[in-house]
Amino acid sequence: MERIVECVPNYSVGQDLEVVEKIVSCFRGKEGIKLLDYSSDKDHNRSVVTLVGEPEKVKVAVVESVKVAMAHIDLREHKGEHPRMGACDVIPFIPIKNFTLEDAVALSKEVGQALGELGVPVFLYERSASASHRENLAAIRKGQFEGMPEKMKLPEWQSDFGPKAPHESFGVVAVGARMPLVAFNVNLSTADVAIADAIAKKVRHIGGGLRYVKGMGVYLKERNLAQVSMNLTDYTKTSLYRALEMVRIEAKRYGVSVVGTEIIGLVPQKALIDSIEYYMGIENFSPDQILENKLSEEA
Amino acid sequence: MERIVECVPNYSVGQDLEVVEKIVSCFRGKEGIKLLDYSSDKDHNRSVVTLVGEPEKVKVAVVESVKVAMAHIDLREHKGEHPRMGACDVIPFIPIKNFTLEDAVALSKEVGQALGELGVPVFLYERSASASHRENLAAIRKGQFEGMPEKMKLPEWQSDFGPKAPHESFGVVAVGARMPLVAFNVNLSTADVAIADAIAKKVRHIGGGLRYVKGMGVYLKERNLAQVSMNLTDYTKTSLYRALEMVRIEAKRYGVSVVGTEIIGLVPQKALIDSIEYYMGIENFSPDQILENKLSEEA
Numbered sequence: 001m002e003r004i005v006e007c008v009p010n011y012s013v014g015q016d017l018e019v020v021e022k023i024v025s026c027f028r029g030k031e032g033i034k035l036l037d038y039s040s041d042k043d044h045n046r047s048v049v050t051l052v053g054e055p056e057k058v059k060v061a062v063v064e065s066v067k068v069a070m071a072h073i074d075l076r077e078h079k080g081e082h083p084r085m086g087a088c089d090v091i092p093f094i095p096i097k098n099f100t101l102e103d104a105v106a107l108s109k110e111v112g113q114a115l116g117e118l119g120v121p122v123f124l125y126e127r128s129a130s131a132s133h134r135e136n137l138a139a140i141r142k143g144q145f146e147g148m149p150e151k152m153k154l155p156e157w158q159s160d161f162g163p164k165a166p167h168e169s170f171g172v173v174a175v176g177a178r179m180p181l182v183a184f185n186v187n188l189s190t191a192d193v194a195i196a197d198a199i200a201k202k203v204r205h206i207g208g209g210l211r212y213v214k215g216m217g218v219y220l221k222e223r224n225l226a227q228v229s230m231n232l233t234d235y236t237k238t239s240l241y242r243a244l245e246m247v248r249i250e251a252k253r254y255g256v257s258v259v260g261t262e263i264i265g266l267v268p269q270k271a272l273i274d275s276i277e278y279y280m281g282i283e284n285f286s287p288d289q290i291l292e293n294k295l296s297e298e299a
Numbered sequence: 300m301e302r303i304v305e306c307v308p309n310y311s312v313g314q315d316l317e318v319v320e321k322i323v324s325c326f327r328g329k330e331g332i333k334l335l336d337y338s339s340d341k342d343h344n345r346s347v348v349t350l351v352g353e354p355e356k357v358k359v360a361v362v363e364s365v366k367v368a369m370a371h372i373d374l375r376e377h378k379g380e381h382p383r384m385g386a387c388d389v390i391p392f393i394p395i396k397n398f399t400l401e402d403a404v405a406l407s408k409e410v411g412q413a414l415g416e417l418g419v420p421v422f423l424y425e426r427s428a429s430a431s432h433r434e435n436l437a438a439i440r441k442g443q444f445e446g447m448p449e450k451m452k453l454p455e456w457q458s459d460f461g462p463k464a465p466h467e468s469f470g471v472v473a474v475g476a477r478m479p480l481v482a483f484n485v486n487l488s489t490a491d492v493a494i495a496d497a498i499a500k501k502v503r504h505i506g507g508g509l510r511y512v513k514g515m516g517v518y519l520k521e522r523n524l525a526q527v528s529m530n531l532t533d534y535t536k537t538s539l540y541r542a543l544e545m546v547r548i549e550a551k552r553y554g555v556s557v558v559g560t561e562i563i564g565l566v567p568q569k570a571l572i573d574s575i576e577y578y579m580g581i582e583n584f585s586p587d588q589i590l591e592n593k594l595s596e597e598a
Binding site for chain 1: 300303333337351395396445468479486512539540543558559560561562564565566567568571572574575578579580581583584588590591592593594595
């Protein structure tokens, strides 16, 4: 695949596995699409699908999956712990290869338009948002499915595409583009979660810290230690090593040190290369020098 | 490709590009084989081919290329700056994926046997060597093509496969298995190459240093600095970070510091992961977490 976009659509179904299977089959075994993962949570009554593929193919398949969700999910009867506003709740597009964030924004708008034409109100969010108060998914979703009819009457909560009121059974959907998230945790030599939380507040963006870091303190019961749990929202601008070293700097104030770190889930190779270049002072390194990259190049 | 071996055969031809092309065509566009690189040096009158592929396919193609070399290269007329003993001079096999060093040793012996049956004396070298004095390629090649008839009369220089005297026009060939080499250089805050050389002698195996490090001091004229130039001969046992930190430790004696490093040519991803795990203290990291690895997995 020459150009690759990732998509992680969330559907408001997690108990009826036949419906989940119908949704997933929109992505399975399709040319130009690779289904990486999917998982359903019964308590949340929600499923998350992760796929990558050629942008045009992904667009067609995602729209197809929304039709399936529309046919089989009725939010008027949906109960689950996770907040939700639509049968397909949120569709983020993430640039992976030969595809920029701007390309992902454009793709999200194409998909938004197509879904609007199906009769679903669409809110563009994150980097695709039409106004800054609509960037944050939680802000859009506030009030959930039940609150949408009233909320959408407000001028600042008009939909970007589709009807001006929620679809009766589907609700509304958020579509947008964002960078890949890197979930990066730093374990401390203390069990005091207040210290981890104080450090997180210094390191994260809203606390005057690094631009693309979200974070909070977490207590790990089984290891009896406190952790600074972070999301790096743009690893090309705020690298792993910068987040780690910033945690170290703030930790000194408490006489606490870093005892380990962990990366949760997927991480782009470039995020690791940036940090190894920093720690080892490697000059002029190119990803083409990694043997495995050579092997996976198109022949 | 499920199992992958790398092979870097060297041929004693670098001026007659038609012959080079005939050799390279044994590997180009063949199913189960990927030609990564080839280059010819006129002064050395020598060509180096780098390919990867399925072990059985690589074996067949390499034997084919030796037949081509036998038909078109006559060492009695060969002149070049690089020492050589055969029309195809050396054939190293390097384990890459789902293929161990032991597998590579077995493959080298299969190829050695096949070449012996073609009438070429074969010396097994490196990890395939039949005795420790035959591990080092330079030791086998000493005396070169012209000296082989006499050398092979000695009991310690009998061939492992094939005739007991060199092939008239081809000479002899060395076949063996080794780990991928990682060429790793560390630049110092001094232009004094004697310091770089002294450090290299401490860090390398023969000086009582790290088991899988070869090294020497080099003066970089254009940057006016001295460099510890190393080859890591088994990155799974002696990681990049260990070599770097050992250089740092030895450099302290001279009041010298590390100003940068470089990796020359290809490096296995695992070698980088090992070092990033060390510097960032990452726990429980799996290469499956690297997005690009997920993408290149067989569907």
